[in-house]
Amino acid sequence: SSPSATSEEETYTLTYNITFPPSEYDYEPKHYAVETFAERIEEETDGRLEIDYYYSNQLAPEDQLLDALASGTVDMGGHGPYWGDLVPTNDALWLPFATQGEEDAMHLMRETEFGDIFEENMEEYGAKVLFYWPTSSQSLMTNEPIRSPEEMGDTNMRLPTGLYLDWFNDLDVAPSNIAATEMYEALQRGMMNGTIYPLYTLDTHNYHEVVDYATSPGIVDPIVCMTTISMESWEQLPNDLQETVLEVGEEMEEKAIEGSQQLTEEALDTAVEHDVEVNELTDEEIEAFQESSTPLYEDFAEINEDTARMVEILEDRMD
Amino acid sequence: MYTFVKIVRAINNKMLWVIGAIISLMAILLFYDVIARYFFNNQTQWGFDLSVWFTGLSAFLAGGYVLLHKGHVRIDFFYENFSERKKSMVDLVTALFIFLIAFAFIIIGGEMVLHLMELEAVASTGLNIFMWIQWLMVPIGGILLAIQALIDVINDMYTVFTGNKLWEEES
Amino acid sequence: MDGGIVALILFGSLLLFMGLGIPVAFTLGGLSLIFGFFFWDGLSSVDGFVLGSFGKVSEFTLSALPLYILMAAILRYSDLAEDMYEAIYRWLGGIKGGLAAGTNVVSSIFGSMTGIATVATATLGVTARPSMLKRGYDSKLISGTIVAGGSLGVLLPPSIIMILYASEAGVSTAALFFAGIGPGILATLVFMAYVLIVCYIKPEMGPSIDKANRFTFGEKLTSLKGILLPVSIIILVLGTIYTGVATPTEAASVGVMGAVVSAGIKKKMNWSNIKQMFMMTVRINGMVFWLLIGATAYARIVTVSGVGDWFAGTITGLDVNRWLILVGILLIFFILGMFIDPAGILLMTAPLFLPVITGLDFDPIWFGVLFIITMCMGYMTPPFGFNLFVLRGVAPDISIRELYVSVWPFVGLYILVIILVMVFPNIALWLPDNFMN
Ligand code: NA
Numbered sequence: 020s021s022p023s024a025t026s027e028e029e030t031y032t033l034t035y036n037i038t039f040p041p042s043e044y045d046y047e048p049k050h051y052a053v054e055t056f057a058e059r060i061e062e063e064t065d066g067r068l069e070i071d072y073y074y075s076n077q078l079a080p081e082d083q084l085l086d087a088l089a090s091g092t093v094d095m096g097g098h099g100p101y102w103g104d105l106v107p108t109n110d111a112l113w114l115p116f117a118t119q120g121e122e123d124a125m126h127l128m129r130e131t132e133f134g135d136i137f138e139e140n141m142e143e144y145g146a147k148v149l150f151y152w153p154t155s156s157q158s159l160m161t162n163e164p165i166r167s168p169e170e171m172g173d174t175n176m177r178l179p180t181g182l183y184l185d186w187f188n189d190l191d192v193a194p195s196n197i198a199a200t201e202m203y204e205a206l207q208r209g210m211m212n213g214t215i216y217p218l219y220t221l222d223t224h225n226y227h228e229v230v231d232y233a234t235s236p237g238i239v240d241p242i243v244c245m246t247t248i249s250m251e252s253w254e255q256l257p258n259d260l261q262e263t264v265l266e267v268g269e270e271m272e273e274k275a276i277e278g279s280q281q282l283t284e285e286a287l288d289t290a291v292e293h294d295v296e297v298n299e300l301t302d303e304e305i306e307a308f309q310e311s312s313t314p315l316y317e318d319f320a321e322i323n324e325d326t327a328r329m330v331e332i333l334e335d336r337m338d
Numbered sequence: 339m340y341t342f343v344k345i346v347r348a349i350n351n352k353m354l355w356v357i358g359a360i361i362s363l364m365a366i367l368l369f370y371d372v373i374a375r376y377f378f379n380n381q382t383q384w385g386f387d388l389s390v391w392f393t394g395l396s397a398f399l400a401g402g403y404v405l406l407h408k409g410h411v412r413i414d415f416f417y418e419n420f421s422e423r424k425k426s427m428v429d430l431v432t433a434l435f436i437f438l439i440a441f442a443f444i445i446i447g448g449e450m451v452l453h454l455m456e457l458e459a460v461a462s463t464g465l466n467i468f469m470w471i472q473w474l475m476v477p478i479g480g481i482l483l484a485i486q487a488l489i490d491v492i493n494d495m496y497t498v499f500t501g502n503k504l505w506e507e508e509s
Numbered sequence: 510m511d512g513g514i515v516a517l518i519l520f521g522s523l524l525l526f527m528g529l530g531i532p533v534a535f536t537l538g539g540l541s542l543i544f545g546f547f548f549w550d551g552l553s554s555v556d557g558f559v560l561g562s563f564g565k566v567s568e569f570t571l572s573a574l575p576l577y578i579l580m581a582a583i584l585r586y587s588d589l590a591e592d593m594y595e596a597i598y599r600w601l602g603g604i605k606g607g608l609a610a611g612t613n614v615v616s617s618i619f620g621s622m623t624g625i626a627t628v629a630t631a632t633l634g635v636t637a638r639p640s641m642l643k644r645g646y647d648s649k650l651i652s653g654t655i656v657a658g659g660s661l662g663v664l665l666p667p668s669i670i671m672i673l674y675a676s677e678a679g680v681s682t683a684a685l686f687f688a689g690i691g692p693g694i695l696a697t698l699v700f701m702a703y704v705l706i707v708c709y710i711k712p713e714m715g716p717s718i719d720k721a722n723r724f725t726f727g728e729k730l731t732s733l734k735g736i737l738l739p740v741s742i743i744i745l746v747l748g749t750i751y752t753g754v755a756t757p758t759e760a761a762s763v764g765v766m767g768a769v770v771s772a773g774i775k776k777k778m779n780w781s782n783i784k785q786m787f788m789m790t791v792r793i794n795g796m797v798f799w800l801l802i803g804a805t806a807y808a809r810i811v812t813v814s815g816v817g818d819w820f821a822g823t824i825t826g827l828d829v830n831r832w833l834i835l836v837g838i839l840l841i842f843f844i845l846g847m848f849i850d851p852a853g854i855l856l857m858t859a860p861l862f863l864p865v866i867t868g869l870d871f872d873p874i875w876f877g878v879l880f881i882i883t884m885c886m887g888y889m890t891p892p893f894g895f896n897l898f899v900l901r902g903v904a905p906d907i908s909i910r911e912l913y914v915s916v917w918p919f920v921g922l923y924i925l926v927i928i929l930v931m932v933f934p935n936i937a938l939w940l941p942d943n944f945m946n
């Protein structure tokens with residue numbers, strides 16, 4: 020952040036690095052979290068706080084964004100819960116079938132200790148969560164129908180996060196580690212049988228061209244994206260600006276929830292339009308997937324006190 | 339001083355074999371992965387991470403070697419007509435730029451290594467090694483580049499004052 | 510500060526220090542650190558420089574770079590490349606400029622093997638150039654042919670820049686890939702026509718074998734033996750990619766293995782050859798990566814400084830004919846391409862230009878192809894032309910002056926291709942329109 024002028028009417032400019040490409044539709048959660056957010060902030064602060072946003076990792080590579088936030092190189096970030104390697108609690112948001120839909124996930128993050136633990140760990144590393152923007156779900160998109168964990172066996176899928184490695188091994192899924200930029204072609208040419216990837220990419224990234232089946236809800240429902248601010252930059256902001264940022268953030272969070280639901284609906288429409296068969300998983304099928312991933316929950320709980328507590332909270336909610 | 343010059347040149351020259359071996363290993367490893375996936379539906383879990391790391395090593399460790407052999411491309415249509423003394427003056431400015439870059443890599447890269455050591459962070463995507471090991475190439479690359487630039491500065495200073503070279507560099 | 514002044518400072522200082530003769534990679538890196546301090550939050554921009562550099566060299570798709578350079582080095586020092594050129598020469602040697610025309614074809618084949626522009630340039634610089642020089646071809650014509658042909662790597666699928674564009678514009682990657690094929694082939698044909706015509710008019714630039722020394726049919730047939738191994742490597746790599754055995758990046762390793770086996774068959778894998786291969790690989794790879802590190806950092810500073818916004822603002826607000834706006838946008842891409850890396854230009858300007866393009870009812874796939882062709886030029890236009898530097902690194906005996914001069918005819922040819930694609934959109938759109946669903 021770079022404060023200029025001298026009086027108490029100091030103006031601030033924050034750089035905001037988003038890990039995703041620009042939105043295609045105005046209703047996308049990302050659109051609220053970036054463009055609408057920046058506009059609203061400027062409005063509410065009478066231009067005292069300006070936000071310069073950059074899509075597609077233009078300021079820092081995705082893997083290094085959290086460190087860039089922690090060092091204050093980039094003021095704000097718009098991203099998913101990556102960096103489980105650096106902050107283990109981040110991976111909690113990738114646990115399979117831990118939440119059911121936007122409302123449920125936002126309740127978990129906002130009303131339970133789970134969210135507090137998540138945010139405390141991020142803050143300890145140097146980034147403060149301002150607001151969340153759930154973004155559709157992480158679907159199992161494949162070129163053969165899959166309704167059960169058993170049917171995942173003997174396939175070859177892109178490994179979406181290191182967290183799933185043991186789970187994939189248990190299910191006899193061969194994990195392919197390939198660059199995201201090469202995934203479309205790999206699916207097109209049948210190099211992989213499938214991928215666990217955001218449902219909306221059927222529409223926005225034209226993945227309907229390269230997969231035949233998708234599950235709904237996805238393995239992670241919803242994907243919880245968030246807008247964070249470097250602790251260093253946060254502390255430089257005067258109290259009234261901090262308050263405005265949080266208020267506007269809350270506003271965007273509400274809009275993002277609706278946007279996320281619409282994004283999923285549009286993706287499902289796209290699927291129907293282009294003959295991608297959507298497996299609407301039944302409760303029993305979901306339960307079977309959940310059960311198959313139990314060892315993964317156990318491994319995650321063993322990392323530290325915080326991850327153990329997070330799993331405990333999730334288990335309490337499931338009962 | 340000559341000993342120091344000799345040692346630096348020897349270290350950077352040795353990088354030829356280190357990096358050559360790294361790139362060859364990477365070729366074998368990726369090839370193995372392709373075969374293992376196609377025929378046995380079972381590629382290695384560490385192949386991807388290792389390739390990424392090796393690619394980084396092949397880049398960072400080579401800065402000094404390429405500098406030693408004058409392989410960093412320059413626009414020389416004025417430079418080629420400069421006198422030896424003038425060329426050395428330009429090369430001293432080059433050294434300033436190099437030190438700026440190398441120090442950034444040594445200091446910030448070094449800080450990252452220490453930070454990741456303290457965190458005991460392990461890359462979880464397959465190659466489960468400490469992340470600080472992967473980052474080590476950044477400060478080391480910076481050091482290899484900086485020491486090479488340093489001995490070039492010695493040579494260039496000599497040229498600026500005397501018009502001659504202390505030793506000739508083969509390109 | 511006014512965007513125009515910032516652009517002047519950024520690009521002016523780049524020109525100044527590069528012109529002085531400071532190596533390009535260090536000019537880019539050093540200026541990024543200095544300007545980062547002023548345009549991007551003081552010392553914390555140094556963290557950005559280091560994190561960005563680590564991130565850049567950790568991109569998996571860049572693994573193809575050292576591997577293909579190694580492959581080229583093996584082909585060169587085992588004389589496999591020379592064998593291939595000897596065969597081309599025996600068959601096409603009777604035609605003035607025949608070898609250059611053959612190189613146009615070879616470069617588009619290499620362009621189809623990888624997604625980046627650097628690989629074909631490095632490979633052909635290592636292999637085609639010595640073979641053509643040996644047979645009396647004009648050095649400038651050779652350089653232009655190789656640099657222009659190398660850039661086709663991003664126009665012919667696969668292409669990393671196309672994948673980036675598709676994701677920015679929300680269009681289908683496959684459609685864009687298909688759309689690149691027509692213009693890519695057209696560009697190859699235009700280049701071939703050009704070299705043949707030029708050499709017909711000035712035979713000293715690409716001499717043919719005089720009638721008395723023409724090869725007999727028998728000699729031509731024997732030479733095909735030399736083409737067998739290199740062609741098998743190419744088929745192996747392309748086959749690996751298009752049958753879905755491996756990604757284009759992984760396929761580079763197949764190319765290396767093919768080259769090692771072929772060199773082994775020729776009994777050329779001896780210790781002194783291996784050392785030569787390594788020396789070439791490590792040097793070129795190191796040079797290219799440090800250039801990439803500098804270029805990425807520099808593009809980031811240009812992004813943060815708001816120069817892209819300023820350029821976009823000068824054109825998108827104009828109330829003129831939509832075709833003029835389109836040409837204006839392409840002109841801006843061309844100017845930026847003289848200074849910055851294409852991926853940086855794309856990410857910086859896409860959010861600004863894409864809404865304008867769709868608002869004016871232009872097809873985003875077709876526009877994407879025009880953008881990519883403009884970027885092909887960006888790889889070769891002075892003062893910052895990535896492929897120029899790669900060729901220079903591969904062949905230090907060429908002067909930069911010569912390189913800077915050699916590309917202009919080919920820039921003109923690329924502009925011709927752009928005009929053709931603008932006037933006849935079907936050159937790009939026919940394939941995707943007919944083969945997608
Ligand atoms: Na290509």
Ligand code: NA
Pocket residue numbers: 846847848849886887888889890891892893894895
């Ligand atoms: Na250029």
